Amino acid sequence: MKASNLPETSLDRRCENCPVRHHAICSVLDNHGCHALSDIMVHKHFVRGQQIWSDDDDAHVFAIVISGAVKLSKMLADGRQQIVGLLFPSDCLGRAYSEKQQTFAEAATDVELCCFPRQKFEDVLKQHPEVEHALFEKTLIDLDSTREWMVALGRKTASEKMASFLLQMSHRSELTKCPYDRPAPELPTFVLPLTRGEIADYLGLTIETVSRHFTTLRVNDVIRLIDGQTVEVRDPAALASMAEAKD
Amino acid sequence: MKASNLPETSLDRRCENCPVRHHAICSVLDNHGCHALSDIMVHKHFVRGQQIWSDDDDAHVFAIVISGAVKLSKMLADGRQQIVGLLFPSDCLGRAYSEKQQTFAEAATDVELCCFPRQKFEDVLKQHPEVEHALFEKTLIDLDSTREWMVALGRKTASEKMASFLLQMSHRSELTKCPYDRPAPELPTFVLPLTRGEIADYLGLTIETVSRHFTTLRVNDVIRLIDGQTVEVRDPAALASMAEAKD
DNA sequence: CGTATCGTTGATACCTGTCAATCTTGGTGG
DNA sequence: CCACCAAGATTGACAGGTATCAACGATACG
Numbered sequence: 149m150k151a152s153n154l155p156e157t158s159l160d161r162r163c164e165n166c167p168v169r170h171h172a173i174c175s176v177l178d179n180h181g182c183h184a185l186s187d188i189m190v191h192k193h194f195v196r197g198q199q200i201w202s203d204d205d206d207a208h209v210f211a212i213v214i215s216g217a218v219k220l221s222k223m224l225a226d227g228r229q230q231i232v233g234l235l236f237p238s239d240c241l242g243r244a245y246s247e248k249q250q251t252f253a254e255a256a257t258d259v260e261l262c263c264f265p266r267q268k269f270e271d272v273l274k275q276h277p278e279v280e281h282a283l284f285e286k287t288l289i290d291l292d293s294t295r296e297w298m299v300a301l302g303r304k305t306a307s308e309k310m311a312s313f314l315l316q317m318s319h320r321s322e323l324t325k326c327p328y329d330r331p332a333p334e335l336p337t338f339v340l341p342l343t344r345g346e347i348a349d350y351l352g353l354t355i356e357t358v359s360r361h362f363t364t365l366r367v368n369d370v371i372r373l374i375d376g377q378t379v380e381v382r383d384p385a386a387l388a389s390m391a392e393a394k395d
Numbered sequence: 396m397k398a399s400n401l402p403e404t405s406l407d408r409r410c411e412n413c414p415v416r417h418h419a420i421c422s423v424l425d426n427h428g429c430h431a432l433s434d435i436m437v438h439k440h441f442v443r444g445q446q447i448w449s450d451d452d453d454a455h456v457f458a459i460v461i462s463g464a465v466k467l468s469k470m471l472a473d474g475r476q477q478i479v480g481l482l483f484p485s486d487c488l489g490r491a492y493s494e495k496q497q498t499f500a501e502a503a504t505d506v507e508l509c510c511f512p513r514q515k516f517e518d519v520l521k522q523h524p525e526v527e528h529a530l531f532e533k534t535l536i537d538l539d540s541t542r543e544w545m546v547a548l549g550r551k552t553a554s555e556k557m558a559s560f561l562l563q564m565s566h567r568s569e570l571t572k573c574p575y576d577r578p579a580p581e582l583p584t585f586v587l588p589l590t591r592g593e594i595a596d597y598l599g600l601t602i603e604t605v606s607r608h609f610t611t612l613r614v615n616d617v618i619r620l621i622d623g624q625t626v627e628v629r630d631p632a633a634l635a636s637m638a639e640a641k642d
Numbered sequence: 643c644g645t646a647t648c649g650t651t652g653a654t655a656c657c658t659g660t661c662a663a664t665c666t667t668g669g670t671g672g
Numbered sequence: 673c674c675a676c677c678a679a680g681a682t683t684g685a686c687a688g689g690t691a692t693c694a695a696c697g698a699t700a701c702g
Contacts, residue, residue: 302599
């Protein structure tokens with residue numbers, strides 16, 4: 149799908165009502181200090197598959213994910229692709245202090261972003277060191293999880309990668325659920341934000357291998373595929389043990 | 396090799412004479428401001444193979460690499476290992492703002508470190524925002540190169556990985572050479588800081604595969620192995636083209 | 643209802659891992 | 673000085689996991 153340089157709607161949404169107000173880096177600001185950000189903020193919507201920026205675009209935007217999922221990817225000259233990061237609500241999007249983006253960014257689902265002009269955003273970072281510090285800590289956590297994923301890419305088998313991925317998605321979906329929504333112990337269920345091809349690009353596998361392992365997990369009753377995108381984890385313990393050791 | 400909790404010599408070295416003074420994060424401080432760091436600094440030596448900290452150690456040390464190479468790695472329960480980062484002079488070592496290390500750190504060669512107690516180092520970061528900013532920018536660069544390496548782990552073939560690794564080592568060695576040392580155009584030559592097994596753990600391959608590809612590169616006259624650890628790149632262009640596309 | 647996209651399944655090939663033997667190198671001690 | 677040994681590196685034979693190529697099925701959409 150094609151990118152549009154000037155994406156769609158621009159809502160005037162108040163920070164006080166923002167669903168990620170208390171989880172994103174702006175949580176270190178009080179409502180007054182938050183004006184520094186809200187003054188330069190623009191909300192934008194992207195539809196599934198829409199490019200947010202491309203590899204060699206100038207890095208003139210910085211954003212916070214409000215809803216949906218964004219995939220960061222890199223490509224080799226011959227088209228092989230690797231997804232190097234998945235971003236969910238409250239995560240930050242964009243490379244501060246660089247003139248160039250180093251990755252592609254694409255909406256994996258429909259996405260709502262809180263966007264800032266990068267230059268102005270960096271001015272805010274300078275004026276509000278506590279925001280820069282929050283962004284720094286988030287970056288350190290990103291680096292930790294990126295390194296964790298390197299172990300999967302370099303050392304895990306296909307089925308271990310699949311199990312690790314499904315666990316990761318399962319945990320991520322728990323975070324966004326309100327605990328009061330699930331009073332009783334149910335089986336973890338979530339909607340995959342990626343197609344089979346994207347999962348393959350995330351795991352360093354092919355579509356066919358991903359599909360085959362979905363089938364294996366299904367026939368072994370570890371998961372149930374409710375509609376191809378919706379996964380119910382029927383045996384969380386099995387999935388967890390598969391993530392680190394061969395079955 | 397075993398770790399020693401209190402590594403060896405503690406030199407009293409002046410920052411002014413430090414070989415990484417103008418490349419590490421302390422370069423943003425003038426000689427006066429540098430006292431904040433030098434007051435809490437201790438130089439330590441580690442021999443090749445010595446553990447600097449282990450996976451579940453408390454993160455009570457932060458350091459700058461002065462000489463040598465450090466490998467950061469992660470392990471799976473069954474012993475499979477993945478090197479997630481290589482650190483060279485002027486690079487930073489240690490996880491700020493975390494109580495726990497998330498990786499192993501081991502001296503890949505004999506190493507000299509400029510060590511700080513983490514808590515005191517974080518105090519310096521608080522008092523000198525320009526140092527925290529420098530560390531933040533270094534962390535962003537780390538994240539960029541980590542993501543770049545994910546592409547290699549997930550999507551490149553063994554020979555592409557080998558070529559990428561050798562190019563990376565070649566470029567890194569150029570950085571540490573004084574330009575005046577090599578007035579004439581010579582073939583790039585460098586000493587590998589890693590054993591075959593460590594290279595395998597970095598590339599997500601086995602020792603045997605690494606060794607076979609070294610042999611292939613040698614018989615194709617792309618590289619020359621001077622003594623097993625010392626590599627002369629006889630055909631840099633071929634190496635560069637191998638790094639991204641199958642031969 | 644045709645078409646496009648995505649996903650599944652099958653047959654086969656090949657790259658890399660595994661297992662094992664041999665070679666090289668460096669260090670140690672008789 | 674040389675024999676011996678340990679660790680690392682190389683090479684070979686073989687197996688297996690994943691990629692590749694291809695066909696088919698499912699779903700959504702106009």
